[in-house]
Amino acid sequence: MTVAPDVLAVRRLVRWFDREGPDLPWRRTRDRWAVLVSEVMLQATPVARVIPYYESWLTRWPRAADLAASSVGDAVAAWQGLGYPRRARNLHAAATVIAQSGWPDASRYQDLPGVGAYTADALRCFADEQPVLPEDVNVRRVVARRFPAGWPGAPRGRGWHAGQAMMDLGREFCRARAPRCDDGCPLRPGCPAADAGVVHEVTPVTRRQARYEGSMRQRRGFLLKALAEDGRVRVSSDPEAADSLVAEGLADRRGSLLVPAGSA
DNA sequence: GTCCAGTACG
DNA sequence: CGTACGGGAC
Numbered sequence: 001m002t003v004a005p006d007v008l009a010v011r012r013l014v015r016w017f018d019r020e021g022p023d024l025p026w027r028r029t030r031d032r033w034a035v036l037v038s039e040v041m042l043q044a045t046p047v048a049r050v051i052p053y054y055e056s057w058l059t060r061w062p063r064a065a066d067l068a069a070s071s072v073g074d075a076v077a078a079w080q081g082l083g084y085p086r087r088a089r090n091l092h093a094a095a096t097v098i099a100q101s102g103w104p105d106a107s108r109y110q111d112l113p114g115v116g117a118y119t120a121d122a123l124r125c126f127a128d129e130q131p132v133l134p135e136d137v138n139v140r141r142v143v144a145r146r147f148p149a150g151w152p153g154a155p156r157g158r159g160w161h162a163g164q165a166m167m168d169l170g171r172e173f174c175r176a177r178a179p180r181c182d183d184g185c186p187l188r189p190g191c192p193a194a195d196a197g198v199v200h201e202v203t204p205v206t207r208r209q210a211r212y213e214g215s216m217r218q219r220r221g222f223l224l225k226a227l228a229e230d231g232r233v234r235v236s237s238d239p240e241a242a243d244s245l246v247a248e249g250l251a252d253r254r255g256s257l258l259v260p261a262g263s264a
Numbered sequence: 265g266t267c268c269a270g271t272a273c274g
Numbered sequence: 275c276g277t278a279c280g281g282g283a284c
Binding site: 138 | 266267268269270271272
Binding site: 044045046048049081082083084085086209210212215216217218220221224248 | 277278279280281282283
Protein backbone atom coordinates (compact mmCIF):
# COMPACT_ATOMS: atom_id res chain seq x y z
CA MET A 1 0.00 0.00 0.00
CA THR A 2 1.54 3.29 -1.13
CA VAL A 3 0.95 6.79 0.14
CA ALA A 4 0.05 9.47 -2.39
CA PRO A 5 2.83 12.06 -2.92
CA ASP A 6 0.53 14.95 -1.99
CA VAL A 7 -0.25 13.30 1.35
CA LEU A 8 3.47 13.05 2.05
CA ALA A 9 3.86 16.71 1.08
CA VAL A 10 1.26 17.74 3.66
CA ARG A 11 3.09 15.74 6.33
CA ARG A 12 6.26 17.62 5.39
CA LEU A 13 4.34 20.90 5.60
CA VAL A 14 3.09 20.12 9.10
CA ARG A 15 6.57 19.11 10.26
CA TRP A 16 7.86 22.41 8.92
CA PHE A 17 5.18 24.27 10.87
CA ASP A 18 5.99 22.39 14.08
CA ARG A 19 9.63 23.34 13.68
CA GLU A 20 9.47 26.90 12.31
CA GLY A 21 5.91 28.15 12.58
CA PRO A 22 5.74 31.64 14.12
CA ASP A 23 4.55 31.83 17.75
CA LEU A 24 1.57 34.13 17.24
CA PRO A 25 -0.35 34.93 20.46
CA TRP A 26 -3.71 33.52 19.34
CA ARG A 27 -2.04 30.18 18.69
CA ARG A 28 -1.52 29.67 22.42
CA THR A 29 -5.25 29.23 22.98
CA ARG A 30 -8.16 27.14 21.70
CA ASP A 31 -10.61 29.47 23.45
CA ARG A 32 -13.41 30.02 20.96
CA TRP A 33 -14.02 33.66 21.78
CA ALA A 34 -10.30 34.42 21.49
CA VAL A 35 -10.15 32.63 18.13
CA LEU A 36 -13.15 34.61 16.87
CA VAL A 37 -11.53 37.89 17.91
CA SER A 38 -8.27 37.04 16.16
CA GLU A 39 -10.00 35.87 12.98
CA VAL A 40 -12.17 38.97 12.65
CA MET A 41 -9.13 41.16 13.29
CA LEU A 42 -7.20 39.31 10.61
CA GLN A 43 -9.87 39.86 7.94
CA ALA A 44 -8.00 42.09 5.49
CA THR A 45 -5.41 43.16 8.06
CA PRO A 46 -1.78 41.98 8.16
CA VAL A 47 -0.67 39.73 11.04
CA ALA A 48 1.90 42.11 12.51
CA ARG A 49 -0.59 44.92 12.95
CA VAL A 50 -3.14 42.67 14.68
CA ILE A 51 -0.94 41.38 17.52
CA PRO A 52 -1.09 44.39 19.89
CA TYR A 53 -4.82 44.87 19.30
CA TYR A 54 -5.52 41.20 19.96
CA GLU A 55 -3.67 41.27 23.27
CA SER A 56 -5.30 44.46 24.50
CA TRP A 57 -8.78 43.32 23.44
CA LEU A 58 -8.51 39.96 25.19
CA THR A 59 -7.18 41.68 28.30
CA ARG A 60 -10.03 44.17 28.34
CA TRP A 61 -12.76 41.76 27.15
CA PRO A 62 -11.64 38.21 28.01
CA ARG A 63 -15.08 36.71 27.36
CA ALA A 64 -17.86 37.52 24.89
CA ALA A 65 -20.07 38.65 27.79
CA ASP A 66 -17.48 41.28 28.75
CA LEU A 67 -17.60 42.91 25.33
CA ALA A 68 -21.39 42.62 25.23
CA ALA A 69 -21.47 44.63 28.48
CA SER A 70 -19.53 47.48 26.81
CA SER A 71 -20.94 49.84 24.19
CA VAL A 72 -20.43 49.56 20.44
CA GLY A 73 -18.68 52.92 20.66
CA ASP A 74 -16.07 51.52 23.06
CA ALA A 75 -15.42 48.63 20.67
CA VAL A 76 -15.12 50.94 17.67
CA ALA A 77 -12.79 53.29 19.57
CA ALA A 78 -10.57 50.38 20.67
CA TRP A 79 -10.44 49.33 17.00
CA GLN A 80 -8.89 52.66 15.97
CA GLY A 81 -6.03 51.96 13.56
CA LEU A 82 -7.08 48.44 12.57
CA GLY A 83 -9.26 49.50 9.64
CA TYR A 84 -12.79 48.48 8.64
CA PRO A 85 -14.53 49.61 11.85
CA ARG A 86 -17.67 47.65 10.93
CA ARG A 87 -15.70 44.60 12.05
CA ALA A 88 -15.61 46.04 15.59
CA ARG A 89 -19.36 46.62 15.39
CA ASN A 90 -19.85 43.07 14.10
CA LEU A 91 -17.74 41.61 16.89
CA HIS A 92 -19.79 43.50 19.46
CA ALA A 93 -23.00 42.23 17.87
CA ALA A 94 -21.64 38.67 17.82
CA ALA A 95 -20.63 39.00 21.48
CA THR A 96 -24.17 40.08 22.31
CA VAL A 97 -25.62 37.03 20.55
CA ILE A 98 -23.16 34.71 22.31
CA ALA A 99 -23.76 36.31 25.71
CA GLN A 100 -27.51 35.82 25.31
CA SER A 101 -27.76 32.46 23.53
CA GLY A 102 -24.44 30.79 24.24
CA TRP A 103 -21.83 29.69 21.73
CA PRO A 104 -23.62 28.55 18.55
CA ASP A 105 -23.51 25.10 17.03
CA ALA A 106 -20.65 24.75 14.54
CA SER A 107 -23.16 24.51 11.68
CA ARG A 108 -24.53 27.97 12.57
CA TYR A 109 -21.33 30.02 12.76
CA GLN A 110 -22.24 32.00 9.65
CA ASP A 111 -25.30 33.28 11.46
CA LEU A 112 -22.98 35.38 13.63
CA PRO A 113 -22.67 38.95 12.33
CA GLY A 114 -19.50 39.47 10.32
CA VAL A 115 -18.78 35.75 10.10
CA GLY A 116 -18.69 34.50 6.50
CA ALA A 117 -17.50 31.29 4.89
CA TYR A 118 -13.82 31.79 5.69
CA THR A 119 -14.24 32.77 9.35
CA ALA A 120 -16.75 29.97 9.98
CA ASP A 121 -14.28 27.41 8.67
CA ALA A 122 -11.47 29.04 10.65
CA LEU A 123 -13.49 28.64 13.84
CA ARG A 124 -14.13 24.97 13.04
CA CYS A 125 -10.45 24.39 12.32
CA PHE A 126 -8.69 26.57 14.90
CA ALA A 127 -11.15 26.51 17.80
CA ASP A 128 -13.00 23.21 17.40
CA GLU A 129 -10.10 21.37 15.75
CA GLN A 130 -12.34 19.89 13.09
CA PRO A 131 -10.59 18.59 9.93
CA VAL A 132 -11.51 21.46 7.61
CA LEU A 133 -9.19 23.78 5.68
CA PRO A 134 -10.12 27.48 5.97
CA GLU A 135 -9.64 28.91 2.48
CA ASP A 136 -8.64 32.51 2.42
CA VAL A 137 -7.06 34.05 -0.65
CA ASN A 138 -3.58 32.83 0.37
CA VAL A 139 -4.64 29.25 0.99
CA ARG A 140 -6.64 29.15 -2.25
CA ARG A 141 -3.52 30.25 -4.08
CA VAL A 142 -1.37 27.55 -2.45
CA VAL A 143 -3.96 24.89 -3.28
CA ALA A 144 -4.23 26.08 -6.88
CA ARG A 145 -0.47 26.03 -7.38
CA ARG A 146 0.68 23.08 -5.31
CA PHE A 147 -2.41 20.83 -5.18
CA PRO A 148 -4.23 21.38 -8.50
CA ALA A 149 -5.95 18.01 -8.01
CA GLY A 150 -7.39 19.29 -4.74
CA TRP A 151 -6.44 19.49 -1.06
CA PRO A 152 -5.43 15.96 -0.02
CA GLY A 153 -6.52 16.49 3.59
CA ALA A 154 -4.53 16.79 6.80
CA PRO A 155 -2.99 13.91 8.72
CA ARG A 156 -5.40 12.56 11.34
CA GLY A 157 -5.56 14.93 14.29
CA ARG A 158 -3.34 17.55 12.63
CA GLY A 159 -6.00 19.66 10.92
CA TRP A 160 -5.23 22.65 13.14
CA HIS A 161 -1.52 22.46 12.32
CA ALA A 162 -2.16 21.96 8.61
CA GLY A 163 -4.47 24.98 8.50
CA GLN A 164 -1.99 27.21 10.31
CA ALA A 165 0.83 25.91 8.14
CA MET A 166 -1.03 26.71 4.91
CA MET A 167 -1.66 30.28 6.11
CA ASP A 168 2.00 30.79 6.95
CA LEU A 169 3.23 29.18 3.78
CA GLY A 170 0.96 31.34 1.65
CA ARG A 171 2.23 34.46 3.37
CA GLU A 172 5.94 33.62 3.59
CA PHE A 173 6.70 31.55 0.50
CA CYS A 174 3.82 31.16 -1.93
CA ARG A 175 3.30 34.89 -2.30
CA ALA A 176 1.08 36.23 -5.04
CA ARG A 177 3.55 38.32 -7.03
CA ALA A 178 7.06 37.21 -6.09
CA PRO A 179 6.99 33.68 -4.65
CA ARG A 180 10.04 32.47 -2.74
CA CYS A 181 9.95 28.88 -3.95
CA ASP A 182 13.68 28.26 -3.65
CA ASP A 183 14.09 30.05 -0.34
CA GLY A 184 13.17 27.00 1.72
CA CYS A 185 9.50 26.43 0.84
CA PRO A 186 8.61 23.05 2.38
CA LEU A 187 6.21 22.36 -0.50
CA ARG A 188 8.73 23.14 -3.23
CA PRO A 189 9.56 19.47 -4.00
CA GLY A 190 6.88 18.20 -6.34
CA CYS A 191 5.27 21.62 -6.91
CA PRO A 192 3.83 21.61 -10.43
CA ALA A 193 3.51 25.40 -10.64
CA ALA A 194 7.11 26.05 -9.60
CA ASP A 195 8.38 23.28 -11.88
CA ALA A 196 6.48 24.73 -14.83
CA GLY A 197 7.42 28.30 -13.99
CA VAL A 198 3.83 29.42 -14.39
CA VAL A 199 3.50 30.70 -10.87
CA HIS A 200 2.42 34.17 -11.86
CA GLU A 201 -0.28 32.99 -14.22
CA VAL A 202 -2.04 31.08 -11.47
CA THR A 203 -2.41 34.18 -9.35
CA PRO A 204 -5.73 35.97 -9.57
CA VAL A 205 -5.23 39.67 -10.10
CA THR A 206 -6.52 41.75 -7.22
CA ARG A 207 -8.85 44.50 -8.21
CA ARG A 208 -7.34 47.95 -7.95
CA GLN A 209 -8.69 49.98 -5.08
CA ALA A 210 -10.00 53.49 -5.60
CA ARG A 211 -7.84 56.38 -4.53
CA TYR A 212 -7.90 56.75 -0.72
CA GLU A 213 -7.03 60.42 -0.64
CA GLY A 214 -10.27 62.39 -0.53
CA SER A 215 -12.44 59.26 -0.43
CA MET A 216 -15.47 58.62 1.76
CA ARG A 217 -13.34 56.03 3.54
CA GLN A 218 -10.88 58.69 4.56
CA ARG A 219 -13.60 61.11 5.61
CA ARG A 220 -15.32 58.47 7.76
CA GLY A 221 -11.99 57.47 9.23
CA PHE A 222 -11.26 61.07 10.13
CA LEU A 223 -14.56 61.40 12.02
CA LEU A 224 -14.09 58.09 13.84
CA LYS A 225 -10.61 59.10 14.92
CA ALA A 226 -11.90 62.40 16.30
CA LEU A 227 -14.74 60.51 18.00
CA ALA A 228 -12.29 58.15 19.69
CA GLU A 229 -10.15 61.05 20.86
CA ASP A 230 -12.73 63.68 21.81
CA GLY A 231 -15.94 61.69 22.33
CA ARG A 232 -17.90 63.97 20.00
CA VAL A 233 -17.70 65.71 16.62
CA ARG A 234 -19.84 68.33 14.93
CA VAL A 235 -22.03 66.75 12.27
CA SER A 236 -21.57 69.94 10.24
CA SER A 237 -17.85 69.18 9.82
CA ASP A 238 -18.84 66.47 7.30
CA PRO A 239 -22.60 65.76 7.23
CA GLU A 240 -22.38 63.15 4.49
CA ALA A 241 -19.73 61.07 6.24
CA ALA A 242 -21.53 61.48 9.56
CA ASP A 243 -24.79 60.18 8.08
CA SER A 244 -22.95 57.27 6.56
CA LEU A 245 -21.48 56.28 9.94
CA VAL A 246 -24.86 56.61 11.67
CA ALA A 247 -26.53 54.50 8.97
CA GLU A 248 -24.06 51.70 9.65
CA GLY A 249 -24.40 51.87 13.42
CA LEU A 250 -20.81 53.06 13.83
CA ALA A 251 -21.84 56.29 15.57
CA ASP A 252 -24.96 57.95 16.93
CA ARG A 253 -26.33 61.38 16.23
CA ARG A 254 -27.30 63.60 19.16
CA GLY A 255 -28.62 66.91 17.88
CA SER A 256 -25.83 68.63 15.99
CA LEU A 257 -23.23 66.26 17.37
CA LEU A 258 -21.90 62.88 16.35
CA VAL A 259 -21.28 60.70 19.44
CA PRO A 260 -19.98 57.15 20.00
CA ALA A 261 -22.51 54.43 19.17
CA GLY A 262 -24.51 53.23 22.14
CA SER A 263 -23.07 55.81 24.52
CA ALA A 264 -25.28 56.73 27.45
C1' DG B 265 1.57 53.24 -5.59
C1' DT B 266 0.40 48.49 -3.81
C1' DC B 267 -0.70 45.09 -0.52
C1' DC B 268 -3.49 43.03 3.18
C1' DA B 269 -6.27 35.52 7.40
C1' DG B 270 -13.12 38.98 4.04
C1' DT B 271 -17.95 40.31 4.43
C1' DA B 272 -22.27 42.35 3.33
C1' DC B 273 -24.96 44.68 0.33
C1' DG B 274 -27.46 46.10 -4.08
C1' DC C 275 -21.85 39.09 -9.44
C1' DG C 276 -19.60 43.93 -8.81
C1' DT C 277 -18.62 47.12 -5.29
C1' DA C 278 -17.56 49.56 -0.87
C1' DC C 279 -15.19 49.37 3.09
C1' DG C 280 -9.42 51.85 6.70
C1' DG C 281 -5.17 52.94 7.01
C1' DG C 282 -0.40 51.53 8.30
C1' DA C 283 3.58 49.46 6.13
C1' DC C 284 6.80 48.54 2.47
